[in-house]
Amino acid sequence: MNHHPTDSSEVTSNSFREDSQTKTQKKRDDYLEWKDYFMAVAVLAAKRSKDPNCQVGACIVKDLKIVGVGYNGMPSGCSDDEFPWGKEVSNPLDEKSLYVCHAEMNAIINKNISDLKDCSIYVSLFPCNECAKLIIQSGIREVVYLSEKKPYKPKYMASRRMFLAAGIKCRQFIPKQDKIEINFTTNNNDIL
Ligand SMILES: Nc1nc(=O)n([C@H]2C[C@H](O)[C@@H](COP(=O)(O)O)O2)cc1CO
Numbered sequence: 001m002n003h004h005p006t007d008s009s010e011v012t013s014n015s016f017r018e019d020s021q022t023k024t025q026k027k028r029d030d031y032l033e034w035k036d037y038f039m040a041v042a043v044l045a046a047k048r049s050k051d052p053n054c055q056v057g058a059c060i061v062k063d064l065k066i067v068g069v070g071y072n073g074m075p076s077g078c079s080d081d082e083f084p085w086g087k088e089v090s091n092p093l094d095e096k097s098l099y100v101c102h103a104e105m106n107a108i109i110n111k112n113i114s115d116l117k118d119c120s121i122y123v124s125l126f127p128c129n130e131c132a133k134l135i136i137q138s139g140i141r142e143v144v145y146l147s148e149k150k151p152y153k154p155k156y157m158a159s160r161r162m163f164l165a166a167g168i169k170c171r172q173f174i175p176k177q178d179k180i181e182i183n184f185t186t187n188n189n190d191i192l
């Protein structure tokens with residue numbers, strides 16, 4: 001068969017060869033870095049929350065491994081269709097705050113190792129004073145948060161005061177990437 005040098009099949013196979021060589025020589029440099037990954041897991045977990053006003057996620061990490069994840073929700077057995085999601089409602093028994101388990105609490109309870117000594121917790125929202133107590137008592141040594149609401153509120157000031165006294169490192173997270181896209185319909189080019 002008379003192959004012309006610009007034959008499209010030849011061009012394709014050459015470029016494929018070059019492509020695969022390049023891939024074996026150099027690693028990707030646009031990969032998700034660890035800290036963005038851990039915070040992204042917290043943000044993804046928050047998407048499971050049924051709270052109509054505020055969805056929070058938490059991800060606990062030890063030696064670069066995820067050891068617990070949680071989001072804010074009703075306790076097990078307390079149906080999130082029956083328990084109230086209201087705030088400042090006329091019946092005080094219908095306040096969600098009486099019932100909701102915070103993301104941090106759920107991540108701590110869901111831990112898959114025996115103790116959380118020296119772990120970090122990545123949270124999408126700065127912890128309240130009740131979660132700060134749990135964090136401190138569980139042995140977690142570092143809190144990394146994405147955002148905070150009303151830092152002047154006594155519950156958040158109390159958290160900071162306890163973290164400081166207990167020697168817990170606490171810092172706001174600045175992601176390397178502002179946005180991470182998950183597209184379930186995209187094909188993985190490497191399969192081709
Ligand atoms: N760090 C946090 N972890 C959490 O899981 N939460 C939860 C408790 C509620 O379900 C919701 C706050 O609702 P709202 O009071 O902003 O309508 O977020 C809240 C905070 C902030 O204190």
Ligand SMILES: [Zn+2]
Nearest residue numbers: 102127128131
């Ligand atoms: Zn809390």
